[in-house]
Amino acid sequence: MARKKATRNQASAADDNGNVRSARPFWSGTLTFGLVSVPVDLYPGTRTNRAPLRMLGPKGEPLSRRYFSQKTNEDLEDDEMIRGYEIEKDKYIPVTDEELERLAPESSRDIDLRRFVDLQSIPPLYFDRSYFLVPSAGSEKAYKLLAATMETEDLAGVATFVMRGKEYLVAIFPENEILRAETMRFPDEIRSPKQIDLPEKKKISAAAVKNFERLISKHSDKHLSLKDLKDEKTEQLMKLVEKKRKQHKDIVEVEEPERDEGKVVDLMEVLKKSLAGKRKAA
Numbered sequence: 324m325a326r327k328k329a330t331r332n333q334a335s336a337a338d339d340n341g342n343v344r345s346a347r348p349f350w351s352g353t354l355t356f357g358l359v360s361v362p363v364d365l366y367p368g369t370r371t372n373r374a375p376l377r378m379l380g381p382k383g384e385p386l387s388r389r390y391f392s393q394k395t396n397e398d399l400e401d402d403e404m405i406r407g408y409e410i411e412k413d414k415y416i417p418v419t420d421e422e423l424e425r426l427a428p429e430s431s432r433d434i435d436l437r438r439f440v441d442l443q444s445i446p447p448l449y450f451d452r453s454y455f456l457v458p459s460a461g462s463e464k465a466y467k468l469l470a471a472t473m474e475t476e477d478l479a480g481v482a483t484f485v486m487r488g489k490e491y492l493v494a495i496f497p498e499n500e501i502l503r504a505e506t507m508r509f510p511d512e513i514r515s516p517k518q519i520d521l522p523e524k525k526k527i528s529a530a531a532v533k534n535f536e537r538l539i540s541k542h543s544d545k546h547l548s549l550k551d552l553k554d555e556k557t558e559q560l561m562k563l564v565e566k567k568r569k570q571h572k573d574i575v576e577v578e579e580p581e582r583d584e585g586k587v588v589d590l591m592e593v594l595k596k597s598l599a600g601k602r603k604a605a
Contacts, residue, residue, distance in 0.1 A: 350486050354456065354469075354495075354502075356436035361469060362462045363434070365486075368453030368503060374560045383576070427488045434484040434504075436495070442477040445494050449507045456495065456502040466502070473497040 348364035355361075378386040391398050406423070407415035434456075458466035473480065474497035482493050492507045567573050 348457070351459065352432035352434055352484065354434045354436060354482075356480075359465070359469075361465045362459035363456045363466070363502075364459055365504070366455040366457055368455050373554065373557050374564070428485050428490040430488075431485045434482045434493070434495075436480045436482040438481050439473070439476075439478045440481060442479045442496070445479060445481075445507075448513060450494070450505040451508050452506045454504040454506070456504050467500055470497045470500050470502050473502075474500075 348366050350365035352363065352365075353360050354363050380386055389398050390404060405417050405419060407417045409415050472478075473495075478497075480495035482495060483490055484493060485491070492509065494505045494507055496503045496505070
């Protein structure tokens, strides 16, 4: 039951009003098992709320990243690049887009619910990203029946589905008549304690254990308060930015380059000359 309480807290943190339709679904399909089919929409269960910082140049201009050849130091266009798998240092096996397309899983709009397992049996270490499964129009009754049954029986579903050309393993959890999905890492992506250089076990005295038990008990609560989970660094950064904005301090405004309307400029040629000049100066 501890696992269920934890996941419910996570769900309420994602949306205090229980309304996940405020965002747009980025995948729609059918949750299937046996002869049962439940049309659903997939919504993100989390969002990034951290303050974005852009990299700027010496004059305050926004910078962008480009691919360049480490051998010639020249910038490359998209059609000049291919992917490659490094088999050993400085040796690669090229893989073309056509080959990747042939390896891609067959396109499907089904979440294939393969089996049901005990809610406690899936280690949280395998979870990757959180999503909500929401009933599509007309499937509310079947959806609620499935969610209620899974919740009553303390069951989670294990399924696979294809999204953006990639097959995912996903765990589905019932939470207050809502189904939440967690994409999962595969076993070969999980490190075991043996793969980490941990110190050897040492004998600990009973008195030291008792002392730690008292210390932990002193700082323990029965329930986790989500109000205590604050991103203090982001809050401090936003306060700093707002303070500078109000004081009109350190504000950099990038000026648009002047345009000569009477002359047609080849932007690619200008860019090449600019890059060539920088290389000569270096």
